[in-house]
Amino acid sequence: MSERQLHRENQSMSMMYGTYADILFVLFPFLVIGMQRLWDGRLYETLMNADLSIAAAILAGLAIGKFVLGLVTNRDLGRYKERIVFFIALTLFVVLGPAIILMLSIAGGAEVPGFVAFVQPVLLIIAISLYSTAVSISNILTRDSERESNTANIEGDSPDIARASRVGHAPLDLPRHTGADSW
Template identity: 50%
Template sequence: MEEEKDPVAQGEKIAELVALEEREFKRFRQGTYADILFVLTPFLAIIVQRMWEGEIDKLLLGKELSLAAAIFAGLSISKFVQGLISHNDFGVYKERVLFMVAVTLFLVLTPAVILTIKLSGPEPVPGVIAYIQPLLLVASITLFISTIKIIKAPEEAEPIPGSIEAEDAENESSPFSADSHRGDHKTYS
């Protein structure tokens, strides 16, 4: 009983839990970076081979970068879905995660797959592809890294209903607020 009332002991327990959570998050982040290196390893071999043959310009116009972007987009979607399945307490964040899945499908995965297919054919490749492919790859890697925060989002404490934090959360003018699509707006006098 005395341990529960002792604020110093409670503070130490909280500090230990925070430190444990930070270590877990660091391991999760390192695992994500290891996944990135693992996926990029065969493409590094292709880059070295192209450099050896003096055909580095073909790297930007070949299908390899689009294929890597498609792989990272697929991994991002699987991480987003893993976050949705493993956490039942996403609450209003579910719509945000589903939005990120849709963005990944629409802006990264679909163009990357189409480019991979088109670049496999015998047609001449437009020069703009040399700019689009690296952008797709960077976007897909960025989305993959952002899944760390998405998956960890529900573990943050939700504000207690009626508290000042809850009112502040309701008053935020976020483009993704839960009430913005329903037209329910509170007016304060």
């Protein structure tokens, strides 16, 4: 295995551990609530309360943030922009919308139908999958952006522009203050 492949594999493993650490931190309070309900003998209530929908909505929001980050990181995405917008719409339509509707319906005080015990875990699983996908897409696009900046540096761009694009940001061009303007 070459050094480059080893570096790429280590980077992928770090990304995976970071992604699942994010997911675990989001799910931790809900785990504590579930364990308390298990202790009290009311674990089924976890499935019938809005807890899992709240967790799904949080992860869906984080996924949308990662998709948007991937969308704005590289201006030269071309054909990928539509795919990223599709994933944003999919996250809104499949997870965030139903999770919010379930939260509002459960909080409304009416009797909660039995299918909610099935739908909420499914929403959570889909939200976890979409968040993992969003992190992967965002990192792939950032990595592609870094690769392009390294190529641009080899072709003779200024070191400041290459360094700025390696970080994933365009250089900030601020107008100079001439002193002639007064407040």
